[in-house]
Amino acid sequence: MLDQRDRRIVEYLQHDADMPVTDLADLVGLSASACWRRIKSLEESGLITRRVALVDRRKANVGMTVFVAVRTSRHSIEWLESFRSAIADIPEIVEAYRLTGDMDYLLRMVVPDVEVYDAVYKQLIARLDFTDISSFIGMEELKYTTAVPMNYLI
Template sequence: MLDHRDRKIVELLQQNADMPVTDIADTVGLSVSACWRRIKNLEETGLIARKVAIVDRRKANVGMTVFVAVRTSRHSMDWLESFRRAISDIPEIVEAYRLTGEMDYLLRLVVPDVEVYDAVYKQLIARLDFTDISSFTGMEELKYTTAVPMNYL
């Protein structure tokens, strides 16, 4: 069971995983050693899955975001596994979801331009048959975060 200090620790680490333990301990009102133990426990229990660097997409020359809605007429485990394999080695596909509703899958791609998106599109259609692929180019990022809300713990 997590208390308010654990939740605050996770909130702080979601904003800056490099934040010194001394600063976190001061913020949540714990000794450094007690705070460190809590962080290690959060990592061991898996709530903190990993720590990563978030790269500025524009500086990495992949400033364009394309959302791709995929529909298929095949709903077998074999097709799903083939799709999973097809998207797994395409680095421009940074997120993929299986959906309910009209569309079966939603992909989020980051690319430098439409020509690179077209190359990814061609890779996909060369690997599998789709009923429909619709793409939507993001024009402006209104909100983006990797932080998840802690108020449900």
């Protein structure tokens, strides 16, 4: 069972995973060793899956975000595994979701320009058959976060 301090620890770490444990402990009202033990427990429980560095996409020259809606007429496990394998091999695809509704899959890609997106598109259609692929270029990022809300933890 997680308490309010655990929630606050996770909230702070989602915003700055490099925060020194002593500073974090002060913020949540714990000793540094007690805070460290809680962090380790949160990692062992799987709530904190890993700590990563977030890269500025523009400085990495992949400032364009393209959302790609995919529709297929094939709904077999074999096709899904082929699709999963194909997108795993393409680093420009940073997120992929299987959906309900009119579209079967939604991909989020980061690329430097339309020419690179077109090359990725050609990689996809060379490997698999699709009924429809619709692309949407993000014009402005209004909100982006990797943090998830902590108010639903049990």
